Amino acid sequence: MKRICLLLPNGFEAVEASVFTDVMGWNQVEGDGTTELVTVGTRKELTCTWNFTVIPEMVIEDVIVDNFDALTLPGGFEFAQFYEDAYREDVLExxxxxxxxxxxxxxxxxxxxxxxxxxxxxxxxATTYKSSSSLRQQQLAAFGVNVQADTPIVVDGNIITSYNPATAFDVAFKLLEMLTSEENCLEVKRLMGFVK
Incomplete structure (x- = not known):
């Protein structure tokens, strides 16, 4: 079984988290059955960017990295305090x-x-949110990253990044492919209606 840690800082965007739960859930039931996703919060109760309240299955201090095969991280909004949680030292560690x-x-x-x-x-x-101001891509570059400004999804070794919410399903499917196989991923895509 491949276990995925879905890390949820306060202020995360629900749609960006839900693609991981849906794709891995569909795989568990309709695909090869080898994925299990666990929601992990920075606190016991979280508020999404657009005010959903979420209760994760675990909190970050209880995570044992060896028990997982992958880490996923949705984005969020500054006004919802996403960065305050996402930049915490325990998250970075x-x-x-x-x-x-x-x-x-x-x-x-x-x-x-x-x-x-x-x-x-x-x-x-890597890449991150692309907007007319390029602020977020400039912030990523300041961390010493080679920003691929016009590439929707960037895979560099073990890390997948993307540049907006529209890429969310593609990122989740790429993760599924890397955890299982291209054939299995295509079958799950077909079953979910993404390919005919």
């Missing part, structure tokens, strides 16, 4: 621990910024 063990790390949109702040993207290719 968890990211580093997953990377040190060469486990897959998948982020969506500004979920790449905590990866950059942790140092795991230093000197590597």
């Amino acid at each position: 968890l990211i580093r621990a997953f990377n040190e063990k060469n486990k897959i790390i998948a982020s969506i949109c500004v979920g790449a910024l905590p990866l950059g702040k942790s140092g795991v993207l230093s000197g590597r290719n």
